[in-house]
Amino acid sequence: MSDRPKRAARAIKLNMLDEPKDSYTGGKSSLCPGCGHDQISNVIITAAWENGIEPHRVAKMSGIGCSSKTPAYYLGQSHGFNTVHGRMPSVTTGAYSVNKDLLYIGVSGDGDSASIGIGQLIHAIRRNMDMVYIIENNGVYGLTKGQYSATADIGSKKKKGAPNETQPIDLCALAINLGCSFVARSFSGSKKQLGSLLKAAMSHKGFALIDVISPCVTFNNNDESMRSYGYVKDNEITLHMTDYIPHFNPVQEVEVPEGHFTDITLHDGSTIRLETISAEHDPGNAVAALTALHEAEMNKKHVTGLLYFDSSKPSLAEDMDLVDTPLVDVPDTVLRPSKDTLDKINAVLHS
Amino acid sequence: MSDRPKRAARAIKLNMLDEPKDSYTGGKSSLCPGCGHDQISNVIITAAWENGIEPHRVAKMSGIGCSSKTPAYYLGQSHGFNTVHGRMPSVTTGAYSVNKDLLYIGVSGDGDSASIGIGQLIHAIRRNMDMVYIIENNGVYGLTKGQYSATADIGSKKKKGAPNETQPIDLCALAINLGCSFVARSFSGSKKQLGSLLKAAMSHKGFALIDVISPCVTFNNNDESMRSYGYVKDNEITLHMTDYIPHFNPVQEVEVPEGHFTDITLHDGSTIRLETISAEHDPGNAVAALTALHEAEMNKKHVTGLLYFDSSKPSLAEDMDLVDTPLVDVPDTVLRPSKDTLDKINAVLHS
Amino acid sequence: METIANDFTINIATANGTGSQSANLILLQSLFEMGVPVSGKNMFPSNISGLPTWYIVRLSNHGYQAPGNRTHIQVLVNPATWHEDLESLEPGSVVIWNENAKMEMTRDDIISYPIPMSKLARTINPKIAKLVTNIIYVGVLAEILGIDQDELEAAVAKQFKGKATAIELNITALGLGRDYFKENLTKSDPYVVEKRPIEKPQFFIEGNEAAALGCIYGGVQMLAWYPITPSSSLAEGIINYIPQLRTDDDGKVTCAVVQAEDELAAAGMVLGAGWAGGRGMTATSGPGISLMQEFIGLGYFAEIPSVFWDVVRVGPSTGLPTRTQQSDITMLYEGSHGDTQHIVLIPGTVEECFEYGWRTFDYAERFQTPIFVLSDLDLGMNRWACDGFEYPDQPMDRGKVVRDRDMFEAFEEFGRYLDVDGDGIPYRTLPGSGMDPILYRGTGHNTKGQYSEKPHDYYDLMMRLRRKIDGARDELPAPIIREEKECQVGIIYLGSMENTIQEIDDLLEETGIKVSQCRVRALPMHSEIENFIRRHEVTVVLEINRDGQLYGILRKELPNELIPKVLSVAYSDGIPPRAKIYFERILEVLKEVGK
Amino acid sequence: METIANDFTINIATANGTGSQSANLILLQSLFEMGVPVSGKNMFPSNISGLPTWYIVRLSNHGYQAPGNRTHIQVLVNPATWHEDLESLEPGSVVIWNENAKMEMTRDDIISYPIPMSKLARTINPKIAKLVTNIIYVGVLAEILGIDQDELEAAVAKQFKGKATAIELNITALGLGRDYFKENLTKSDPYVVEKRPIEKPQFFIEGNEAAALGCIYGGVQMLAWYPITPSSSLAEGIINYIPQLRTDDDGKVTCAVVQAEDELAAAGMVLGAGWAGGRGMTATSGPGISLMQEFIGLGYFAEIPSVFWDVVRVGPSTGLPTRTQQSDITMLYEGSHGDTQHIVLIPGTVEECFEYGWRTFDYAERFQTPIFVLSDLDLGMNRWACDGFEYPDQPMDRGKVVRDRDMFEAFEEFGRYLDVDGDGIPYRTLPGSGMDPILYRGTGHNTKGQYSEKPHDYYDLMMRLRRKIDGARDELPAPIIREEKECQVGIIYLGSMENTIQEIDDLLEETGIKVSQCRVRALPMHSEIENFIRRHEVTVVLEINRDGQLYGILRKELPNELIPKVLSVAYSDGIPPRAKIYFERILEVLKEVGK
Numbered sequence A, B: 001m002s003d004r005p006k007r008a009a010r011a012i013k014l015n016m017l018d019e020p021k022d023s024y025t026g027g028k029s030s031l032c033p034g035c036g037h038d039q040i041s042n043v044i045i046t047a048a049w050e051n052g053i054e055p056h057r058v059a060k061m062s063g064i065g066c067s068s069k070t071p072a073y074y075l076g077q078s079h080g081f082n083t084v085h086g087r088m089p090s091v092t093t094g095a096y097s098v099n100k101d102l103l104y105i106g107v108s109g110d111g112d113s114a115s116i117g118i119g120q121l122i123h124a125i126r127r128n129m130d131m132v133y134i135i136e137n138n139g140v141y142g143l144t145k146g147q148y149s150a151t152a153d154i155g156s157k158k159k160k161g162a163p164n165e166t167q168p169i170d171l172c173a174l175a176i177n178l179g180c181s182f183v184a185r186s187f188s189g190s191k192k193q194l195g196s197l198l199k200a201a202m203s204h205k206g207f208a209l210i211d212v213i214s215p216c217v218t219f220n221n222n223d224e225s226m227r228s229y230g231y232v233k234d235n236e237i238t239l240h241m242t243d244y245i246p247h248f249n250p251v252q253e254v255e256v257p258e259g260h261f262t263d264i265t266l267h268d269g270s271t272i273r274l275e276t277i278s279a280e281h282d283p284g285n286a287v288a289a290l291t292a293l294h295e296a297e298m299n300k301k302h303v304t305g306l307l308y309f310d311s312s313k314p315s316l317a318e319d320m321d322l323v324d325t326p327l328v329d330v331p332d333t334v335l336r337p338s339k340d341t342l343d344k345i346n347a348v349l350h351s
Numbered sequence C, D: 001m002e003t004i005a006n007d008f009t010i011n012i013a014t015a016n017g018t019g020s021q022s023a024n025l026i027l028l029q030s031l032f033e034m035g036v037p038v039s040g041k042n043m044f045p046s047n048i049s050g051l052p053t054w055y056i057v058r059l060s061n062h063g064y065q066a067p068g069n070r071t072h073i074q075v076l077v078n079p080a081t082w083h084e085d086l087e088s089l090e091p092g093s094v095v096i097w098n099e100n101a102k103m104e105m106t107r108d109d110i111i112s113y114p115i116p117m118s119k120l121a122r123t124i125n126p127k128i129a130k131l132v133t134n135i136i137y138v139g140v141l142a143e144i145l146g147i148d149q150d151e152l153e154a155a156v157a158k159q160f161k162g163k164a165t166a167i168e169l170n171i172t173a174l175g176l177g178r179d180y181f182k183e184n185l186t187k188s189d190p191y192v193v194e195k196r197p198i199e200k201p202q203f204f205i206e207g208n209e210a211a212a213l214g215c216i217y218g219g220v221q222m223l224a225w226y227p228i229t230p231s232s233s234l235a236e237g238i239i240n241y242i243p244q245l246r247t248d249d250d251g252k253v254t255c256a257v258v259q260a261e262d263e264l265a266a267a268g269m270v271l272g273a274g275w276a277g278g279r280g281m282t283a284t285s286g287p288g289i290s291l292m293q294e295f296i297g298l299g300y301f302a303e304i305p306s307v308f309w310d311v312v313r314v315g316p317s318t319g320l321p322t323r324t325q326q327s328d329i330t331m332l333y334e335g336s337h338g339d340t341q342h343i344v345l346i347p348g349t350v351e352e353c354f355e356y357g358w359r360t361f362d363y364a365e366r367f368q369t370p371i372f373v374l375s376d377l378d379l380g381m382n383r384w385a386c387d388g389f390e391y392p393d394q395p396m397d398r399g400k401v402v403r404d405r406d407m408f409e410a411f412e413e414f415g416r417y418l419d420v421d422g423d424g425i426p427y428r429t430l431p432g433s434g435m436d437p438i439l440y441r442g443t444g445h446n447t448k449g450q451y452s453e454k455p456h457d458y459y460d461l462m463m464r465l466r467r468k469i470d471g472a473r474d475e476l477p478a479p480i481i482r483e484e485k486e487c488q489v490g491i492i493y494l495g496s497m498e499n500t501i502q503e504i505d506d507l508l509e510e511t512g513i514k515v516s517q518c519r520v521r522a523l524p525m526h527s528e529i530e531n532f533i534r535r536h537e538v539t540v541v542l543e544i545n546r547d548g549q550l551y552g553i554l555r556k557e558l559p560n561e562l563i564p565k566v567l568s569v570a571y572s573d574g575i576p577p578r579a580k581i582y583f584e585r586i587l588e589v590l591k592e593v594g595k
């Protein structure tokens, strides 16, 4: 792809790799028109393009659900794996183990992640595996026609049936508690915030979880739903405005905020700038983040922004002590020890 | 059992049901001599006896592991189910659904609960199913010969192999975050504390989790282990002294504390008395509990006591709107609707 | 031109999520009520909205229920499959197409009825034009074929029970379709419908709903489920009937429902309920069955009554989630590691879905083991004609449970796993009952239920288990046999193939072959099946899968001398079986053995 | 009295966790080094310490490796099984027993050697008396049987490599045992060992360690595992060899190891590694295989190279975790829902454990599918004699991978699932390589890998998959056939039965029957197996399970006319096969068919 003939110059905007945005799009979506998931796909396309990611160095991973279908709709030049329900983290772990240098972008649903898949999610977080993990969280099982998921808020009511009465799982709180190294929440309708969080997550080495409220227009977008477009717009508490300053273009103009701001440096040298809005939120403080989430839950609000960040944790590849070359690129002759070594082993065993 | 002939009077101590402690013991343990799990079994026996639980109204549940073998060693007059690895919560949920009035005492290991079984544990908590859930937490997989489990503390080192470097899962923190209605931590060596927590848990309606540090003498009791008898004794932070005052014997003498204390009333009218030791810990405050846990983790300490308690949550049986009679006792003639009703349905369908 | 009455196939090509399903059901229902022998098959995609969907309405004087072998009338609404659909038509077919779809009519060898469906729909309400489009083609069809207006309106009323505006809107739209055709086009095709006297009153119902009702009448006490197509509507059916049938005056219920976190948990809950003495069940499909394997082994080995419905969809893996297949047979019969064998019931009609709904619980408690029901998407999610449901003819069989001390004392010796009666089925006591407590386990155990690694305890236990399940053979539903006295060719088949078998049979008989039918209704297989094979010159095992899974089981179990008489025809492509495909394959294998 | 040299069986009854395992291995090793044909079988319980354990040491002039059919010398240390063990002895057996066990000697028809083992042990170190007790009975045995002191000391040194105090202590204890017998008792039994010249140098090794080494030489790039007996030592073997064989000078490794959270995750990781172009594997046992079923279907359908070792233990369910069985065969061969078929390799020796360790990766990448290896506890965890391991005779076969643009351009048309070569095996590209990207999926797909629900895409895909796996038949390891020219009775067997087959064969030949052997080494079965059956008058399929799983597969697949010639003998009780049991059963089934 990178070595294909240069296109004739046209008035097409190109990124740092001289690629047009088209190189980052995918197939036509088969989701319901208006589905929040499609908005997120668009943000992924834009973020990857703006960040100058080489599409063929991305691996798109997903489970099963409407959300998990979306890898077909973005980054058409990337490989991907639409695995089985709730088990994308393990497949990603295996792929990452042998090719640690790809950018793994996982997309999952709240059914996929909070019910059947919660064990795998937890353990991927625990291992601090390098990946971006996006939860397209709509409070229902879209693809199986709208049953409540384990993230449905108490008192929230989907289009059909009684309100949910069971305690929801807050995946951000869960992740923070597990020491996840990058935890954010956003809304599919907040293109800018989601975009900069996503770009920052791509620049992060370690597990980056972004829980995105993504309304299901078919089953859970009625007014009584706490995950409808209307409700979220009216009840979002934004922790901070976010801007992303890429490492390859540090002078890129960013709106200078009125108040003060915090810059956080990411592993590839890029920066995410958090502009304080109301109270200051320190993303280095796990307890503060948990407190914010607990309070929001009590008040039936959604807090969005970068909730928690820790750049000091070794990633899984470091923990595993892998050679620098991704294992898929290690030659067969190195993978298979020499005949000598086996002769020696035989000798020792015979002795 | 209750209608068997009265024994000749002897100098045997009897509980409120006139049962000797023997009625609560089980088979001979096949665990390693000195294993923490055996200490816990003894506390279970004593607690059930002192609480005057009818043994045949108890269901002993477990998964697979050294810990999960223990139901064979206590409450020999109770039914039980030693299920499969990590899946005891679901089996208990099914049993509870049809017989909500039994006292479900689950025993699990840290491998059983934090690895393979974490999804089921989380969802049982989320549903606030009535049960006592004891984790016999030794930081290793005992029965498979000592691999690290997901609760092994960073820097802790078991008898063989390198120190653990992977982030542990704190099951109490996890439970608190999920809104678990009763969360405690204890130590297999703290007979008194564990006993009163256990009795309180039995009196609680809802999910009561007790995470008990229970040293594995064979694989993880060396000095470098943070779950060895020695380490825990030296590094335990007790949040409060605990006493349990049963509802059937409220005047029972309890040591009157020097400082002040908090009494917490449980669902059956019993009381757990928390005597403040140093700083006051309010078990109604989730964020405070999480903070205590996070701090202890940073300082490589273990906090023990009743960490979190909430008596206001409806239990699963209430959520499910079950009739008062346990479903197993509902007569067949009620379970199967009358012929009339089917005739009506046929008629409607034909119309 | 001679008319062709009640004997043709309509194929309706739309996109899902556009309301076409209710339009199609109205069409189906009105034909049904006119006494026209009709069936409907929905071929829908695995997404929520916008992808191609076909609905096949087959009218058949012979009462054939399968999707036909060709399309006579094509309704074309979906641009996405326009050309494909058009190209597959035989010359002379009728095409009713949406003139406003911005697609061309590229065939001139067909009978073309262009209808400005979108435009007409917009005249009613531009906002919901897409929805209304569908009911307009029903109006057109009604006019062309001569469907009773009364029946149509009744069907609309039934479909939109109680919703007055929806009813009115649909009736108006029907009228627009009718009128447009009447005023602008002339009928030039031979197809008509004719009212027929209704011999026995029937209604349409989906297998999953019938099964749900059956479970309710089986006294189900706990339903644990995790949503998965095509089984969800079975679980949701139970949930829907609970308020009416299993709720007391205070609004409290006698059936617990748990939406589990996944299928592993659902299976565990079912075992838990069975262990505690209750009737627990789950409904799932292939991927769920795969996930349940570990628990299934526990159920078998610890002997826990439990019920698992597998509404099969196309595998392997996620496969084609909205298409039908008869697979998983081997997996259900021999599921889990080690040596196992399970009882599987196989309904072939909606009446049997209901019947096995309740009966399975009896079997589960009688044999103290997991029982599977093998249904499929075609039977579960399409509407099948039904005579009505029969109330259970016997009280609930709760199996060998020691419920009181008298009963207990009557045993010379009690052991949870002791074979007292020689049928391999031991007695059990229930938690909470105060009777002989035991600690159940998935590890080796002796007849008392105590942990044992002794070679003979293990061996004896396993041999008893084999005896127990094997002994169930002739207590399970016997095959349904329709036999020709010539006993030439026998066809062994199962489940939803019931909808197609008669058509296949007729096609074969047209070639001069006499065909007997034998529908397998349970595993392990009833001894009558062996006799059926013995009586016939040659037998073909017909199934909707690739590998001939039922055939494989027969080969394993039949006496040697019968094996050469048994042939396999297995074919699966996701679509409910079309008679011709199977007919041709049967002919082929028969030819191979010189028949 | 005539002496009996090198031809008797010693049974040592202890409790686990008491150090008896190292004592027993020292005994075994020293006999082995004397050139005595010997084998050892460990029958241990499923707990960590304190439960009954038996170790069987068989000395056999015929080289028989199975546990014998009776015990000649019983070592009695464990009070828990004292009476049971005593009672099962034939008159005239030798009993070496711990006088300090507070148990009585209740037999007077045996040769009794009471030894105050505990007392002697306490003289060395009262604190570890329990441990030392075990090595004392080795000293006693050494004296009675005449085991070389040098070999014993060498074996001690080998067992406690480098630990000087342990070595010293054990040697002292051996001496105490020897001396006590010498000074206080008189040998009155016929059993002795005799040094034999060592024809070919061999060593003892467990199958799991051999397999681990094989995997290392297969270039394994990722091991994902979840501990489970009896497979853990395979995974741990790999982990142990990585520092020596797969680590660079900076201490960095070329094999990633992940201790997964469970078997589902382990399976997912294996698929992930294979998808990304690496060699991933896991090792597990029955319960793990059950849990992996969903992923196995994905691997089959999406065609992902992946390797799964199943070291089988006794099922179903948790079963007898520390006992051996040859089950799970059906489940491995047809695992997951829908229609599937998998390749299974079946090692029967430690050399093959090593060989399949590397070769399986080649098969996995060649056939782009999950490959299973069926080992078992007996082969995996007992020590088997080994000639040494042979270095792979061919470079790694990485299968059909398009690695560069030139190769890519050479395709007329590229499709991930296009059968270019007619062998059913398509070409793949790897993530990150920049070659033709595809989105893999477990849902239906066309030859390009795009989502498809089209009937023919599905049908064609499934037929190609069948062709692919079926086509592997004769490329997999051929059966090992040892044929008598009379071709009377053939025995088809598999895996660890290799240890017992010769003894069974000899027992049968003693009755005048000529027996040929055919060891199956892979599924789907090699065509040579059919030929073997064809050539023989009658064939018995011998396996260590209840249901005759391999036999069932043969019945499904063999041509009709061969089926009556094939009989089944299947028996399992957890103990490694004792020749006599199988011999008798074979005689029985042969008699039934009049042989």
Ligand SMILES: Cc1ncc(C[n+]2csc(CCOP(=O)(O)OP(=O)(O)O)c2C)c(N)n1
Binding pocket: A064, A065, A066, A067, A068, A085, A108, A109, A110, A111, A112, A113, A136, A138, A140, A141, A142, A143, A144, A149, A216, C226, C227, C228, C229, C263, C287, C288, C291, C318
């Ligand atoms: C093992 C298994 N169980 C169940 C299903 C059925 N299923 C498909 S998608 C889905 C839920 C999807 O919900 P979510 O992850 O929230 O995604 P959404 O559709 O809401 O985006 C389920 C249960 C499946 N495919 N596999």
Ligand SMILES: Cc1ncc(C[n+]2csc(CCOP(=O)(O)OP(=O)(O)O)c2C)c(N)n1
Binding pocket: B064, B065, B066, B067, B068, B085, B108, B109, B110, B111, B112, B113, B136, B138, B140, B141, B142, B143, B144, B149, B216, D226, D227, D228, D229, D263, D287, D288, D291, D318
């Ligand atoms: C499905 C499955 N996988 C693996 C095992 C093997 N296994 C038995 S116990 C155990 C771990 C036990 O650890 P833990 O729960 O901490 O209990 P402990 O023995 O430490 O008390 C494992 C992995 C199993 N029995 N089943």
Ligand code: SF4
Binding pocket: A030, A031, A032, A034, A035, A036, A037, A066, A067, A138, A142, A143, A215, A216, A217, A218, A219, C048, C049
């Ligand atoms: S059903 Fe809901 S989640 Fe699925 S595509 Fe439609 S709107 Fe989106």
Ligand code: SF4
Binding pocket: B030, B031, B032, B034, B035, B036, B037, B066, B067, B138, B142, B143, B215, B216, B217, B218, B219, D048, D049
């Ligand atoms: S191995 Fe550890 S956990 Fe298991 S019984 Fe022994 S001491 Fe206890």
Ligand SMILES: [Mg+2]
Binding pocket: A065, A109, A110, A111, A136, A137, A138, A139, A140, A141, A142, A149
């Ligand atoms: Mg969702």
Ligand SMILES: [Mg+2]
Binding pocket: B065, B109, B110, B111, B136, B137, B138, B139, B140, B141, B142, B149
């Ligand atoms: Mg443990």
